[in-house]
Each structure stands twice: as C-alpha cells, then as structure tokens.
Amino acid sequence: MNSQQTARNLDELQFDNQFTRNLPADDETKNYRRQVMQACYSPVLPTKVARPQLVAYSKEVADFLDLQVNPDEPDSFADVFAGNRVLEGMEPFAMCYGGHQFGNWAGQLGDGRAINLGEVLNQKGEHWTLQLKGAGPTPYSRTADGLAVLRSSVREFLCSEAMYHLGVPTTRALSLVLTGEQVERDMFYDGNPKLEPGAVVCRVAPSFLRFGNYQIFAARGDIKNLRALVDYTIRTDFKHLGEPSRAVYLRLFEEVCRRTADMIVHWMRVGFVHGVMNTDNMSVLGLTIDYGPYGWLEDYDPNWTPNTTDATGRRYRFGNQPQIALWNLMQFANALYPLIEATEPLQESLDQYVDHFEKDSQTMMSEKIGLSTFQSDTDPQLIASLQEVLQLVETDMTIFFRKLSLLESEGNQSAEIDEASLLAPIMDAYYQPEQIVGDVRTKICAWVRNYRNRLRDEHSLDAARREKMNFVNPKYVLRNYLAQLAIDKAEQGDFSLVNELLELLRHPYDEQPGQEQHAEKRPEWARSRAGCSMLSCSS
Numbered sequence: 427m428n429s430q431q432t433a434r435n436l437d438e439l440q441f442d443n444q445f446t447r448n449l450p451a452d453d454e455t456k457n458y459r460r461q462v463m464q465a466c467y468s469p470v471l472p473t474k475v476a477r478p479q480l481v482a483y484s485k486e487v488a489d490f491l492d493l494q495v496n497p498d499e500p501d502s503f504a505d506v507f508a509g510n511r512v513l514e515g516m517e518p519f520a521m522c523y524g525g526h527q528f529g530n531w532a533g534q535l536g537d538g539r540a541i542n543l544g545e546v547l548n549q550k551g552e553h554w555t556l557q558l559k560g561a562g563p564t565p566y567s568r569t570a571d572g573l574a575v576l577r578s579s580v581r582e583f584l585c586s587e588a589m590y591h592l593g594v595p596t597t598r599a600l601s602l603v604l605t606g607e608q609v610e611r612d613m614f615y616d617g618n619p620k621l622e623p624g625a626v627v628c629r630v631a632p633s634f635l636r637f638g639n640y641q642i643f644a645a646r647g648d649i650k651n652l653r654a655l656v657d658y659t660i661r662t663d664f665k666h667l668g669e670p671s672r673a674v675y676l677r678l679f680e681e682v683c684r685r686t687a688d689m690i691v692h693w694m695r696v697g698f699v700h701g702v703m704n705t706d707n708m709s710v711l712g713l714t715i716d717y718g719p720y721g722w723l724e725d726y727d728p729n730w731t732p733n734t735t736d737a738t739g740r741r742y743r744f745g746n747q748p749q750i751a752l753w754n755l756m757q758f759a760n761a762l763y764p765l766i767e768a769t770e771p772l773q774e775s776l777d778q779y780v781d782h783f784e785k786d787s788q789t790m791m792s793e794k795i796g797l798s799t800f801q802s803d804t805d806p807q808l809i810a811s812l813q814e815v816l817q818l819v820e821t822d823m824t825i826f827f828r829k830l831s832l833l834e835s836e837g838n839q840s841a842e843i844d845e846a847s848l849l850a851p852i853m854d855a856y857y858q859p860e861q862i863v864g865d866v867r868t869k870i871c872a873w874v875r876n877y878r879n880r881l882r883d884e885h886s887l888d889a890a891r892r893e894k895m896n897f898v899n900p901k902y903v904l905r906n907y908l909a910q911l912a913i914d915k916a917e918q919g920d921f922s923l924v925n926e927l928l929e930l931l932r933h934p935y936d937e938q939p940g941q942e943q944h945a946e947k948r949p950e951w952a953r954s955r956a957g958c959s960m961l962s963c964s965s
C-alpha cells in the first residue's frame with residue numbers, strides 16, 4: 427500500500443459488483459437445489475454458523491484489498507469471513523456452471539459450496555471478488571451439504587498463498603475461519619463417516635469464472651447468455667483485447683490458451699499436481715483454482731496422482747497435466763464455437779498452446795539446471811536424459827534441483843572428477859542412498875558429467891549460476907506431510923503450525939536458516955498415511 431492509500435476497516439470496504447450488475451440473475455430467490463436456466467448466478471446468503479474463530483489470515487491479501495485487520499478484534503473479522511455478517515455493499519451469490527468431470531460431460535455443477543460475497547474495489551481501481559468456500563448450501567449443492575472441513579480448508583488456504591509466493595498464477599486466500607460446528611465426512615467413501623471441524627476459507631481473485639461457466643450455456647444452446655458472459659469477460663478482465671467482436675472472441679481464446687500454458691509450465695516447474703483438472707476447475711484467467719486433492723511431487727514420478735478417486739485411470743497424473751489442459755481448452759473452444767462458427771482459427775490457438783508449452787517448458791527446464799543459453803542441438807537430449815535419471819530410483823524433486831546448484835564446474839578443465847565428488851551435492855535427494863550403486867550409479871554419474879561439461883562449455887560461473895537456479899528451484903514447498911502436520915495440530919486447537927508454514931512459504935526461494943527441517947525429505951511414516959500421499963475428493 428502506498429502512502430496515499432489508507433487502510434480501511436471492514437465497514438469501509440468499497441464494493442463494486444460488476445458481475446451481478448451486468449449479468450442475468452436467477453429469478454428464484456429461495457435456496458433449494460435445482461437446475462438454473464438462462465442465468466449466470468443465483469442470489470444466496472451464507473448460512474450462519476455457531477462460533478466463528480479466526481485460524482489465520484494472509485496479510486498481503488488484506489493489504490491489496492486495503493483492509494486493515496485489527497488484531498484486537500479477531501471476532502468481527504471472523505464473523506464476516508465465516509459468512510455471519512454480510513457487509514453493506516456485498517451481494518452474495520453462487521455461480522452457475524457445468525463441466526467435464528474425468529472426461530465426461532456432467533451437466534450443471536455450479537458453486538455448490540462457494541458463495542461470492544462481492545467485488546472489492548480497491549484504491550488502485552482493481553476489482554477483487556471475495557468468495558467463501560464452505561459457507562453453506564446453494565441451489566447448486568446437488569446432494570451435498572455446502573460445507574467444508576478444517577483439513578481441506580487448511581490445505582486450500584496454505585497452498586493458495588504458497589503458490590503465489592512461488593510465482594505460480596493462482597487464486598488467493600484471505601482467511602481461514604473455524605465455524606465452531608461439526609461436519610460429517612466419509613473420507614475414503616468406505617462407510618466410515620466421522621465428525622470433523624467445519625471451516626470456511628475466503629478466496630480472492632479478480633474473477634472465479636471457469637471454462638464450465640461458458641460450457642453450460644453452449645451445452646444448453648443458450649447462445650444469448652453465452653455471448654453475454656463472453657462479452658462481460660472481455661469487458662472486465664480482458665479489456666486490453668478491445669470491444670467484443672468475433673475477432674476479439676478469437677483473441678480471447680488465444681490468450682486463455684497462452685495463460686493456461688504458462689500456468690502448466692509453472693506447475694511442472696515446482697512439482698505441483700492439481701489432482702482434479704475437470705473443466706469446472708479451469709480458470710479462464712489461467713489461475714490455479716480449487717485446491718482439493720492436490721499434491722506435491724516428492725519422488726519424481728510423472729505417473730503420480732495424489733487423488734485416490736483417480737488412482738485407476740491416473741488421468742490427472744503429474745506428467746499428463748499438459749495434455750489434459752489441452753483437452754480442457756478444446757472443450758472451451760467447443761463452448762465458444764457458436765460465437766465463431768469456424769474451427770480453423772480455434773485450432774490455430776490450440777496448436778499455439780502446444781508450441782508455447784513446448785518452448786516454455788524447454789526454457790523452464792534449462793533455467794532449472796542453470797543454463798544461460800539454450801542449445802537446440804544438444805540441450806533437449808540433456809533434459810530428456812535428466813528426466814530418465816530422475817526416475818531411476820526414488821528421488822526427491824525439490825531437493826534434487828535445489829542441491830544441483832551446488833555442483834562445481836569451474837576449475838581445472840582437464841581434471842577428471844571422481845564419482846563420489848560428482849554425486850556429493852545431490853545425494854540428499856535420494857530416499858534410499860544405498861540404491862545408488864551399479865548401473866544406477868553409472869547412469870547418474872554419466873548425466874552429471876555431461877551436465878558439468880555443458881556448464882564448462884558455456885563458461886558458467888558457479889556462484890552466479892547458483893543464484894539464478896535458486897530463483898526457480900524452491901527450497902520450501904508445501905510438502906504433503908507438512909500440510910498434514912499443520913492439520914493434525916489445528917484439529918487439536920493449535921494453529922501455530924498453520925501460521926508458521928504460512929510465514930515460511932512466503933519466501934520459498936530463500937535459504938531461511940533454522941527452517942531446514944521443513945525442507946527435508948518426506949519422513950517414512952508419511953509414505954502411506956492418508957493426507958500425506960493419498961487424498962480423496964471428500965473435503
């Protein structure tokens with residue numbers, strides 16, 4: 427916040443609700459489950475809860491909302507962000523959208539447990555939508571309860587903020603509030619329901635529009651509202667593309683393809699696996715959205731998926747994310763088709779997605795290994811063989827890249843370095859160091875030697891390279907077990923680890939002496955514990 431901008435109390439927040447002002451509302455105002463036709467949203471109020479209690483909040487998010495959080499009055503803040511008090515200017519609503527789930531058209535989905543409160547207009551003139559997740563049923567709740575539990579809310583809150591600080595496009599999270607009520611969940615859908623503490627996260631983004639918001643109108647043949655929503659999107663978040671027209675619709679699609687490619691390259695860079703890349707979980711702004719059964723790669727395994735619901739098909743496995751994003755973009759193209767009525771220009775943008783993704787991921791990988799130039803004749807091979815080397819034995823992705831920066835390449839050009847010295851910097855990345863023998867050892871050493879030669883060829887300076895690598899290879903990520911430890915404590919009423927991790931993950935690329943225990947390999951106990959390596963959609 428600069429000196430001209432003043433922090434505001436809750437009651438002084440300014441709202442400017444473009445979405446509800448410009449788009450058609452559902453006429454029905456009663457809150458019961460139904461199909462909602464010819465409307466972008468349904469007005470609905472959050473359900474009041476018993477005893478809101480603030481667990482944590484993000485100072486940066488409060489800052490860009492110009493919101494002053496008074497530490498002496500946590501209760502009034504918790505009251506608003508649990509949904510108990512609707513501020514003047516807020517116009518709560520749930521959005522109507524559809525989506526493809528696991529490759530199949532699922533019809534109407536909608537905000538089943540998300541309630542948008544309104545759009546804060548900050549002093550910079552930016553619009554930020556506030557959205558409560560877990561604040562009670564809406565017309566889109568289908569057979570579920572509209573609530574969220576503490577475990578999934580801690581995961582969403584921490585991961586949104588961690589991703590932002592990693593430089594990954596994402597929705598943000600303002601706050602995490604306990605409701606003081608219990609919610610029943612059958613975590614593994616195996617007939618063992620338990621009561622868990624209920625919680626609400628306040629998510630924040632310029633817009634929460636998803637591919638599915640457009641798909642629902644196209645699927646219903648409601649071209650009038652499809653056009654209204656696309657025009658609205660262009661006039662609000664894509665103003666730079668010009669006034670809506672057929673040509674601008676195409677530019678919109680091109681830009682969504684571009685942004686999606688960027689987002690996926692970042693996921694692949696940091697080892698993030700979304701887990702449920704359904705088209706209703708794809709933001710039109712290219713933001714990571716809906717943190718459910720996501721996970722972080724520990725062992726570098728492109729086939730890994732954290733989502734138990736996806737365990738058989740592994741549709742949403744780490745290595746498949748680029749293809750799935752393309753498939754999802756194709757569904758988005760189909761939704762826009764009625765406004766374009768030609769396939770070739772849409773196909774061109776899809777082709778560009780592939781080109782951008784390939785080019786940008788090559789650049790990303792070469793930055794991860796600290797090359798200052800990309801040599802198209804040899805580097806693709808160097809990178810491809812690195813992918814193989816990473817899969818020879820259980821290798822921690824985050825530690826591997828972070829420690830690789832410690833390799834020394836300067837010095838006597840002709841000296842042959844012995845295997846132990848070659849491997850020393852990266853040994854920490856191996857879960858079973860005793861496996862680094864024989865053929866495995868030979869292959870890893872061969873790669874490191876090639877890499878070292880490559881660095882020498884470009885006269886790489888170790889210190890400068892290390893610094894550059896440490897900007898793209900985080901030391902700290904929200905390891906699956908760390909989130910679980912924070913959850914275990916929070917469920918006992920101790921929010922200290924949630925807040926410590928929030929602080930730690932504000933500087934993921936810094937060494938942060940004294941915090942090394944949070945950068946270590948996943949401990950053995952976490953290998954097969956629920957929440958640490960397997961997540962379900964139940965949340």
Ligand code: AMP
Nearest residue numbers: 535536537538539567570571572573716
């Ligand atoms: P997700 O898999 O979390 O993206 O959710 C898919 C759809 O189910 C969305 O429409 C959600 O709003 C809805 N949904 C998920 N959990 C709940 C819940 N507990 N209550 C109501 N709707 C839910």
Ligand code: MG
Nearest residue numbers: 706707715716
């Ligand atoms: Mg979702």
